[in-house]
Amino acid sequence: METLVRRIRQEGRSLGQGILKVDGFINHRLEPALTLEMGRAFAARFGALGVTDVSKVVTAEVSGIAPALATGVALGVPVVYARKKRPVTMPDALISYAPSRTKGGVTPLYLSPEYVGADDRVLLIDDFLASGQTILALAELIGRCGAALLGVGCAVEKTFEPGRETLSGLGVPVVSLAAVTALSGAGVRVENGR
Amino acid sequence: METLVRRIRQEGRSLGQGILKVDGFINHRLEPALTLEMGRAFAARFGALGVTDVSKVVTAEVSGIAPALATGVALGVPVVYARKKRPVTMPDALISYAPSRTKGGVTPLYLSPEYVGADDRVLLIDDFLASGQTILALAELIGRCGAALLGVGCAVEKTFEPGRETLSGLGVPVVSLAAVTALSGAGVRVENGR
Numbered sequence: 341m342e343t344l345v346r347r348i349r350q351e352g353r354s355l356g357q358g359i360l361k362v363d364g365f366i367n368h369r370l371e372p373a374l375t376l377e378m379g380r381a382f383a384a385r386f387g388a389l390g391v392t393d394v395s396k397v398v399t400a401e402v403s404g405i406a407p408a409l410a411t412g413v414a415l416g417v418p419v420v421y422a423r424k425k426r427p428v429t430m431p432d433a434l435i436s437y438a439p440s441r442t443k444g445g446v447t448p449l450y451l452s453p454e455y456v457g458a459d460d461r462v463l464l465i466d467d468f469l470a471s472g473q474t475i476l477a478l479a480e481l482i483g484r485c486g487a488a489l490l491g492v493g494c495a496v497e498k499t500f501e502p503g504r505e506t507l508s509g510l511g512v513p514v515v516s517l518a519a520v521t522a523l524s525g526a527g528v529r530v531e532n533g534r
Numbered sequence: 535m536e537t538l539v540r541r542i543r544q545e546g547r548s549l550g551q552g553i554l555k556v557d558g559f560i561n562h563r564l565e566p567a568l569t570l571e572m573g574r575a576f577a578a579r580f581g582a583l584g585v586t587d588v589s590k591v592v593t594a595e596v597s598g599i600a601p602a603l604a605t606g607v608a609l610g611v612p613v614v615y616a617r618k619k620r621p622v623t624m625p626d627a628l629i630s631y632a633p634s635r636t637k638g639g640v641t642p643l644y645l646s647p648e649y650v651g652a653d654d655r656v657l658l659i660d661d662f663l664a665s666g667q668t669i670l671a672l673a674e675l676i677g678r679c680g681a682a683l684l685g686v687g688c689a690v691e692k693t694f695e696p697g698r699e700t701l702s703g704l705g706v707p708v709v710s711l712a713a714v715t716a717l718s719g720a721g722v723r724v725e726n727g728r
Contacts, residue, residue, distance in 0.1 A: 361623040368624065369614045369649040372607040401596040402617070406603055413566040420563045423596070429547075429555040430562065455563040 341381045341517040341533065343374060344495065348530045354523040358470070358498065366467050366495065367403045378517060379410025382465060382493045385515045391490045395461045396420060398482060400449055400474055403467040407495050411465050420456055422449040422478060434484050438477035449474070451481040458486035469494035469516055472503030479510055496520060497533060504534075535575045535711040535727065537568060538689065542724045548717040552664070552692065560661050560689060561597045572711060573604025576659060576687045579709045585684045589655045590614060592676060594643055594668055597661040601689050605659050614650055616643040616672060628678050632671035641668070645675040652680035663688035663710055666700030673704055690714060691727060698728075 353361040365371050386394070394415050399408035400422040412419035424447055426433060433450040440447045456462065462482050464475055475492055482489050489512055497503065497516030500523075507514050516533035523529075547555040559565050580588070588609050593602035594616040606613035618641055620627060627644040634641045650656065656676050658669055669686055676683050683706055691697065691710030694717075701708050710727035717723075 355623060359622055363621070363623050363646065364649065367621060368617065368646055369612055370603060370606065371612050372603065372610065375603065376607065402599070402615075405596070405599045409564060409566065409569065409600055409603060412564065413570065416566065418563055418565050421596075423562065427557070427561060428553055429549060429557050452557065452562055455558065 341378065343377060344518045345530055345532055347374065348496065348518055348520065348528060352528045352530065354525065354528050358501070358523055360496070360498070360520060360523055360528065362496065370406050375406050375410045376413065378407045378495055379412070379414040381517050382407070382411045382463070382515065383414035386463060386491050386493065386513070389491070389513045389515070391463070391513065393461055394463050394490060395459065396456060396487070397463050397465050398422065398451070398456065398478060399465050400424070400478060404465060407467060408465040411463065411493065420451065422451045422481065424448060424450070426450050434481050436477040436481045438473045440473070441471055447474070449477050449481060451478075451485065453485045456482060456485040456487050460485070460487035462487050462489050464489065464492045466494050467496065469497040469503040469514070470501040472506030475503070475507055491515065535572065537571060538712045539724055539726055541568065542690065542712055542714065542722060546722040546724065548719065548722050552695070552717055554690070554692070554714060554717055554722065556690065564600050569600050569604045570607060572601045572689055573606070573608035575711050576601070576605045576657070576709065577608035580657060580685050580687065580707070583685070583707045583709070585657070585707065587655055588657050588684060589653070590650060590681070591657050591659050592616065592645070592650065592672060593659050594618070594672055598659060601661055602659040605657065605687065614645065616645045616675065618642060618644070620644050628675050630671040630675045632667045634667070635665055643668070643671050643675060645672070645679065647679045650676060650679040650681050654679070654681035656681050656683050658683065658686045659688070661689050663691040663697040663708070664695040666697030669697070669701055685709065
């Protein structure tokens with residue numbers, strides 16, 4: 341997605357230790373037009389891969405919500421965002437744990453089987469693909485709900501991280517809109533996604 | 535907003551202690567069409583109140599992101615979502631604290647002055663108006679950024695909570711799309727917002 345690649349090239353900042361700052365358009369501030377374009381880009385990419393009849397988009401809070409909602413808008417299907425703390429309204433939610441390298445420890449993810457079921461054909465959408473552990477935990481939850489996982493889409497893939505390899509066992513297409521191939525000093529190398 | 539009122543009437547569940555479960559369309563699962571309609575409804579309501587030249591929508595993670603993004607889409611302006619944990623990318627973020635009655639203790643809110651500044655004319659959008667404390671903390675952050683607060687919009691107002699009174703000192707219009715006037719047993723009383 342050219343506009344996203346260009347934006348990362350202009351504004352993305354390498355903060356060391358593999359951290360990419362894209363707060364201006366993904367993790368803190370959002371531009372509606374760019375966000376909606378991400379959704380259309382995911383819809384087009386998966387469509388071209390023959391992924392059809394998607395019935396639900398699933399993501400995890402926080403920064404996955406915007407690109408997931410945009411994908412839901414583009415496909416005309418509902419979006420479910422897994423929670424990281426169990427809400428009082430979700431006593432029956434399923435739980436999975438994603439090891440977090442940047443934050444240390446594990447992050448719990450809660451998904452209610454009330455909203456994802458055996459009839460669902462699911463696209464997983466998130467902001468970043470790095471370790472792949474969040475996506476893997478979400479995929480496990482979707483499987484436990486009995487739903488079919490059709491594909492994984494991430495706005496920004498860090499190709500120097502093991503995410504894509506980690507997800508290969510899922511046996512579904514993994515799509516990224518922008519691929520960051522190197523972060524060093526103040527430099528960010530970015531190209532079209534895969 | 536009739537569609538939201540109807541949806542709450544059909545699907546909202548009173549869980550006791552003033553808790554309203556609307557996970558099916560606000561706090562866990564989202565319906566793109568309904569969410570986008572919320573954004574258009576906020577834009578229309580504030581427009582009718584003479585609130586013009588909005589330059590930014592501000593909210594807090596997590597459940598505020600969807601209605602805020604929808605409002606940004608409707609108004610064609612960027613959205614900034616305050617974080618509840620300080621991201622490693624935001625060492626200079628301003629912090630404010632919102633007392634949390636349901637969760638106990640206080641919730642920190644982080645907003646980067648890099649993305650909200652003295653030229654900004656801000657609408658605050660959130661999912662719920664109950665105690666009003668989150669909105670109050672966000673309004674304080676916006677003031678410290680030097681921006682002008684033009685109005686506050688909440689998808690669902692609990693009229694039996696003190697939120698609207700708490701926010702009266704802000705001196706800006708407070709708009710809700712649906713007003714829940716009573717929660718008791720399994721019953722939810724809801725009408726058009728204010």
